[in-house]
Amino acid sequence: MKTLLQTQPVPFTRIYALGAARGDLTVTNDEIAGPIDSSDEWIRQRTGVVTRKRASKDRSLMDMASEAADEAIKKAGIDPEEIGAVILATITFPFQTPSGASLLSELVGAKKAAAYDISAACAGYCYGIAQADALVRSGVAKYVLVVGGEKLSDFIEPTDRSISFLLGDGAGAAIVGPSDHPGISKTVWGADGSNWDKVGMTNSLIDFRDGKATWPTLVQEGPSVFRWAVWEMAKVAKQALEEAGLEAKDLSALVTHQANIRIIDEFVKQLELPDSVVVARDIIETGNTSAASIPLAMHRLLAEGQVKSGGYALEIGFGAGLAFAAQVVELP
Ligand SMILES: CC(C)(COP(=O)(O)OP(=O)(O)OC[C@H]1O[C@@H](n2cnc3c(N)ncnc32)[C@H](O)[C@@H]1OP(=O)(O)O)[C@@H](O)C(=O)NCCC(=O)NCCS
Structure with missing residues (x-):
C-alpha cells in the first residue's frame, strides 16, 4: 500500500504586516445623542467614545476590506498569488452566501486561495489569527490573509441605547506567514x-x-x-x-x-x-x-x-x- 503524502509543517509563524481602512465620516456624540436622550458628556464618561468613524452609503464593507488587505499585502512584500487562504471575520457582509472572503480574494488578486468567512463577532479577528497560525504551521497555506471588517452602521437603530451609539465602521487586515522564531502564541x-x-x-x-x-x-x-x-x-x-x-x-x-x-x-x-x-x-x-x-x-x-x-x-x-x-x- 502506498503511503499518503502530507503537507510539511513549519515550526513558527508571525504577522508580517497590517493594513487599515476606516469609515470616511466622523460622527460626533452630539450628532447621535438626541434619539437616545443621552449627551456628549455621558457617552465620553461611560464609554470613552468621542467620535466614531462611519462609512457613507457608497463606501461598502468590501471597499474597506480590500483597502486594508491591499495595504497589508504590499507592506508584507508578498505576491497575492502566494496567499493560500483568505479569512474574513465579519457579522455585516449583507449576503448569507456566497462569502465575503471569496469576493475579497478576487479583489486583492489572491487567485489561488481558499476563502471563507467566520462569524465570531468581536472575537472574529483573533479567531482568524488562530486559524491562520494553524494553517501556516501545518503547511496547508504559505501565507494567510486575515481581515476583520464591519459596516455596523447598516445594522444600527438610532434610538437603541444599548450598543448602536458605540458602533463604527472599518476593516483591519493582517498577513500571517512562516517565521524562523515564534511570533504567535497559542490561542x-x-x-x-x-x-x-x-x-x-x-x-x-x-x-x-x-x-x-x-x-x-x-x-x-x-x-x-x-x-x-x-x-x-x-x-x-x-x-x-x-x-x-x-x-x-x-x-x-x-x-x-x-x-x-x-x-x-x-x-x-x-x-x-x-x-x-x-x-x-x-x-x-x-x-x-x-x-x-x-x-x-x-x-x-x-x-x-x-x-x-x-x-x-x-x-x-x-x-x-x-x-x-x-x-x-x-x-x-
Ligand atoms: C452599554 C454600556 C455603555 C452602558 O453603560 P452602563 O454604565 O453599563 O449603563 P447602565 O445600563 O448600567 O445604566 C446606567 C444609567 O445610565 C443610563 N443610560 C444607559 N444607557 C445610556 C445611554 N446610552 N445614554 C445615556 N444614559 C444611558 C441608564 O438609564 C442608567 O440610568 P439610571 O442610573 O438613572 O437608572 C455598557 O454597559 C457597556 O459598554 N457594556 C459592555 C459592552 C461589551 O463589552 N460588549 C461586548 C462587545 S461589543
Whole structure:
C-alpha cells in the first residue's frame, strides 16, 4: 500500500504586516445623542467614545476590506498569488452566501486561495489569527490573509441605547506567514453559548421576511456583558499570557477589543500592567468596530510610532456568542 503524502509543517509563524481602512465620516456624540436622550458628556464618561468613524452609503464593507488587505499585502512584500487562504471575520457582509472572503480574494488578486468567512463577532479577528497560525504551521497555506471588517452602521437603530451609539465602521487586515522564531502564541479561545442571547440581532431575517419584525439591528444587555468582559475576559487574558510564557512586564502593548474604555482600564488594573506597556485606545476616535477593532487599534499604535516592530502585544477579542479569543503576537 502506498503511503499518503502530507503537507510539511513549519515550526513558527508571525504577522508580517497590517493594513487599515476606516469609515470616511466622523460622527460626533452630539450628532447621535438626541434619539437616545443621552449627551456628549455621558457617552465620553461611560464609554470613552468621542467620535466614531462611519462609512457613507457608497463606501461598502468590501471597499474597506480590500483597502486594508491591499495595504497589508504590499507592506508584507508578498505576491497575492502566494496567499493560500483568505479569512474574513465579519457579522455585516449583507449576503448569507456566497462569502465575503471569496469576493475579497478576487479583489486583492489572491487567485489561488481558499476563502471563507467566520462569524465570531468581536472575537472574529483573533479567531482568524488562530486559524491562520494553524494553517501556516501545518503547511496547508504559505501565507494567510486575515481581515476583520464591519459596516455596523447598516445594522444600527438610532434610538437603541444599548450598543448602536458605540458602533463604527472599518476593516483591519493582517498577513500571517512562516517565521524562523515564534511570533504567535497559542490561542486561548471559546464560546459561552449559555449567554447566546446577550449580544446580537433583535430578530431573525425570517421574522423580518414574514413581516413579524423590523429590519434586524444590534442590541446587547450592556451591564451583564460589561461584567463578563471585566471578570471573565481578564482571566482569559492572563491565561493567554501564561500560554505564551510571558509576564505583563514583557509586553510592549495591550490591544483589547475596543468595546468600552472602562473595560480597557479594568484590564490594565487586573493584569497589573506596568506603565511601560502601551494600551490601545482607538475607541476614542473610531468607536467599536467589532471584528475590525483589534487590527485597527494595533495599526494605529504602529503608525503613530507608539510601539516598535518586534515587541509583544497581547490581543483579546470578546463579544456576541459570547465568543472570545486571546493570543500574544509579535508586532509586525
Ligand atoms: C452599554 C454600556 C455603555 C452602558 O453603560 P452602563 O454604565 O453599563 O449603563 P447602565 O445600563 O448600567 O445604566 C446606567 C444609567 O445610565 C443610563 N443610560 C444607559 N444607557 C445610556 C445611554 N446610552 N445614554 C445615556 N444614559 C444611558 C441608564 O438609564 C442608567 O440610568 P439610571 O442610573 O438613572 O437608572 C455598557 O454597559 C457597556 O459598554 N457594556 C459592555 C459592552 C461589551 O463589552 N460588549 C461586548 C462587545 S461589543
